[in-house]
Amino acid sequence: MSKITIEGGRRLSGELAIHGAKNAVLPILAGTLLTGRSVIHNCPALSDVTAACNILTYLGCAAHREGGSIVIESDALTCCDIPDGLMREMRSSVVFLGAVIARCGSARVSLPGGCELGPRPIDLHLSSLRKLGVEILEDHGYLNCSVPEQLRGASISLPFPSVGATENIILAACMAKGDTVISNAAREPEIEDLASFLKTAGADIHIKENGTIYISGVEKLHPVEYSVIPDRIEAATYLCCAAITGGEIRLRDVIPEHLTSVYPVLEEAGCTVQTDQSSIRLTSLERPRPIRMVRTMPYPGFPTDAQSPLMALSSIASGTSVYVENIFESRYKHAGELARMGARIKVEGRVAVVEGVDKLHGATVVCTDLRGGASLCTAALAAQGVSEITHIHHIERGYQDFEKNLSSLGAVVKRI
Ligand code: EPU
Numbered sequence: 001m002s003k004i005t006i007e008g009g010r011r012l013s014g015e016l017a018i019h020g021a022k023n024a025v026l027p028i029l030a031g032t033l034l035t036g037r038s039v040i041h042n043c044p045a046l047s048d049v050t051a052a053c054n055i056l057t058y059l060g061c062a063a064h065r066e067g068g069s070i071v072i073e074s075d076a077l078t079c080c081d082i083p084d085g086l087m088r089e090m091r092s093s094v095v096f097l098g099a100v101i102a103r104c105g106s107a108r109v110s111l112p113g114g115c116e117l118g119p120r121p122i123d124l125h126l127s128s129l130r131k132l133g134v135e136i137l138e139d140h141g142y143l144n145c146s147v148p149e150q151l152r153g154a155s156i157s158l159p160f161p162s163v164g165a166t167e168n169i170i171l172a173a174c175m176a177k178g179d180t181v182i183s184n185a186a187r188e189p190e191i192e193d194l195a196s197f198l199k200t201a202g203a204d205i206h207i208k209e210n211g212t213i214y215i216s217g218v219e220k221l222h223p224v225e226y227s228v229i230p231d232r233i234e235a236a237t238y239l240c241c242a243a244i245t246g247g248e249i250r251l252r253d254v255i256p257e258h259l260t261s262v263y264p265v266l267e268e269a270g271c272t273v274q275t276d277q278s279s280i281r282l283t284s285l286e287r288p289r290p291i292r293m294v295r296t297m298p299y300p301g302f303p304t305d306a307q308s309p310l311m312a313l314s315s316i317a318s319g320t321s322v323y324v325e326n327i328f329e330s331r332y333k334h335a336g337e338l339a340r341m342g343a344r345i346k347v348e349g350r351v352a353v354v355e356g357v358d359k360l361h362g363a364t365v366v367c368t369d370l371r372g373g374a375s376l377c378t379a380a381l382a383a384q385g386v387s388e389i390t391h392i393h394h395i396e397r398g399y400q401d402f403e404k405n406l407s408s409l410g411a412v413v414k415r416i
Pocket of ligand 1: 327
């Protein structure tokens with residue numbers, strides 16, 4: 001099993017280009033089931049993207065990579081079920097549900113279980129699909145979905161702006177009969193990117209500023225060529241990596257507005273952030289300042305996915321920072337691993353109190369999940385001595401060329 005070693009204490013500086021967004025490309029790949037031939041550019045080379053392509057291939061599509069692009073031929077599907085093994089490879093495979101139903105009029109998929117972030121129910125996905133005319137029967141861990149008549153537009157009000165549920169509704173509704181209105185929909189940039197991909201293929205989707213999404217079903221979508229937005233969480237992670245070392249970084253190929261909620265927090269930690277049309281520059285203090293309160297919220301609030309790397313920064317701040325995780329029930333598993341490096345973090349339910357220490361020290365730590373893994377690497381960059389980070393398959397789900405990028409900024413990092 002591979003692991004990463006990082007010798008801490010090097011100040012990072014330099015420039016990086018950000019890859020396409022994992023959380024945008026996954027629902028778009030599901031959407032290619034509806035468009036015939038698609039060419040998707042700016043696809044990051046990540047294990048989750050491979051898992052999505054494996055699902056497409058299993059369903060009968062041809063999906064192959066050409067450099068940073070993936071070409072999908074989805075004209076001839078051979079089945080509309082996704083077996084348990086493929087569903088479990090990645091939790092977000094549930095977003096294939098809406099697309100398969102829209103394409104085939106039925107679907108059989110295994111229920112995604114809980115994961116490292118907590119229970120992760122899909123009740124909002126299922127109740128919304130039912131409103132669109134899908135009959136869903138749960139049978140020994142599988143969902144048997146059928147559409148007795150036709151998918152039909154509906155008015156759906158989400159009690160919580162779930163990203164995945166919003167994506168599933170969009171995918172199922174874009175070819176339903178009639179109009180769908182989603183109130184309190186998720187407003188993450190990845191939702192806008194999915195809508196934009198489908199609109200390029202001929203869908204009729206309008207997103208209002210208040211988060212309401214209007215969809216008029218169309219009969220057919222057409223082949224499409226589309227480029228995925230940059231990964232705002234990859235960008236936020238590298239900003240934290242540079243900041244914890246007192247470094248300086250410029251990120252290229254980003255959409256700076258997507259990180260608007262992150263800048264004030266980094267500024268409170270003592271960083272200076274400057275943006276232009278497609279780049280972000282950060283310079284930082286030798287020692288970060290504490291952050292009074294970080295509350296994770298649905299977009300445009302502070303992203304839960306950036307909470308863990310930022311917590312590494314707070315762990316060496318000159319005071320105490322408080323975190324409130326409002327999105328996932330169990331997203332502080334990295335705190336225990338950070339403690340092995342000397343961090344002082346007390347977790348009580350959704351709150352974590354991070355008392356900054358003068359120095360972290362290198363240790364052997366285990367990635368608990370994707371962003372938790374990024375947090376451990378961030379901490380290791382500032383720790384005295386060498387850290388060994390294991391279970392890095394989590395990191396490979398979301399960060400392309402992670403060690404290579406850190407090395408190019410001056411970190412001493414090796415994959416073993
Ligand atoms: N929820 C329910 N019922 C549902 C759906 C969601 O209770 O039917 C709850 C979840 O349990 C969770 C909260 O609502 O507590 C938020 O879930 P949401 O559906 O918004 O998230 P998701 O679609 O499962 C996506 C990203 C996550 C990101 C969240 C929030 C993808 C593939 N995943 O997950 O990304 O944290 O939105 O922004 O898009 C990551 O990249 O590391 C990651 C976990």
